[in-house]
Amino acid sequence: MKIKPRLGGGKSGDPSLYIELLDRKRSLLFDCGLNYFKHALLRKISDVCVSHTHIDHFIGFDTLLRLNLTEEKTLQIFGPPGILQNVIGKLQGYTWNICQNLRLIILVQEILPDRIIMTELASWKGFAITNVVERPHSSQLLKDEEFSINYLELNHKIPSFAYSFIEDESCNVRKEALAQLGLEPGPWVAKLKSLALDSAAGHKELHIQDQAYTVEFLAQHLLIHKRGVKITYLTDFLLENQRMEDIARFAWQSDWLFCEASFSEQERDKAKTTHHLTAKDAGKIARLAQVKQLVLFHFSRRYQDYSILLEEARQEFPRVE
Template sequence: MDFELKILGSSSATPSPNRNHTAQVLTIGNQLYLIDCGEGTLMQLMRYKVKHQRISSIFISHLHGDHFFGLFGLLSTMHLQQRTAPLSLYGPPGLADILTLQFKYSNTQFSFKLTFHELDTTVHTQIFEDKYITVHTLPMQHRVSCCGFLFREKPKPRHLVKSKLPNFLTPPQLIKLKNGADILDDSGQILVRNADVTTHPSHSRSYAFCSDTRYKEDILPYIWQVDLLYHEATFLDNMRERAEYTFHSTARQAATLALKAQVKRLLIGHFSARYKDLTPLLEEAKEVFDNTNLALEGKTIGILD
């Protein structure tokens, strides 16, 4: 099953000619989840041939324009193209009020059901669940209510070793084995031992999206050993005081968090428009955590089992 991230934007508050505002699409199986929706996100979806009508849920980290100004245009286009599938929108307090006011004065009555889910950005809690994944909030420290998101695959079934399976097993019994249970006979004795006919399940993958925030070590337990961590890196470390003042992070701080959390890979983004060349930010992060990449527009990052 696919588990991959498409980067649509990597710029901070001010966009630049080559960098759009923050937006990412996470594809898990046949489900598409949009994370943040800065200005121009719809055009980026079209540019990179992402079928926006397949997006089932949208997660907004906070109410600064570079993270949600693209929402009204995207939702309006979904309506104009006669979308009928329901859409869930997760975001901080106030998002529903802002959009509802826009809908009111544009006399927009959607062709699909839009459901708002207001988030408490101060806590780590589960906000979403489907057949394959769960999503939890990650409390950030920013100038407004802000949270990140942790996407984690549910535990997968064990693998059956066909050559070791007795031929008398029924489909329900095979399902029990995949779920880790032994097969018992009528008297309650073990008939088929799970450990004898199965192997460990595939790895359950994880992605943590850390939006705008000061350096914040108290989220370490939540992102511990995730497969892929995205963390904002607005400034180089020689501007750490500026980062602290504006409630942002530096490339070195993002890498330090990745190192302490023992994550597998780090993506840095949300770059200040002052940096025309992003190489120094990448080099600074790699000094601390080598397996670091830039979150560049159009880049697709796959996470393997």
């Protein structure tokens, strides 16, 4: 799976992170501030994960709604307590008397401490509530065939959620090894890849060209295991010492860590008062989490020269952009 993440508001604009699954014609959105994405990209979004509903993180919902309104799809919205009322409030700002031919469903998943409430809103009924289902609480919000999304609650004087996109481990076939064994590609390859990811399936056999092979043998000789891509999104929270371990574990070995850096060290008091991070804080998290790349964003607009913030982060972690 080819994955391309990009910020929608740049370094100092409204927060939003677009994760495009290039060969799946599908995209995810972390936060929903004003953004500069092309309309065609916004129509590909299937799931939106909202950290919290301050205006700079949620104002872009209106544009997302407008561009997907005539699509026949389900748009999932994940968010903290209150997200359902926030979405309904947005929808009630418009008149829906001519909506019978619409087919958009908005499925709001409100994450509470003890459960997750899933509420379906149907466009052809003026976005009236058509179904409500509860499921057990889990830090894993979404498990798809090839990836999952997890969340972590942080403190922004209100709950503010961090999110991680985690691609599943995959396998690639070594073509030269295939030729050495005298095997021809076929449907068995897909089955082998699936079984190879199950640690208990090594003893199972596959029959190929009238010959039986164990999954363990084929996996050892033919497959290269590939670790999935991990993308973590952290924004708008107070960095409390007692949470550092939780945060580092959540972002552990991310390929990309997108992390806010609203203030410099000179304004640490301002950062603490507003429950935001300094650039040094972001660098420290990246170092402790052993990430591959740190991408800073959500700079306060008071900084015209971003190099100050970038250099402060690099004092803690070198690979910063």
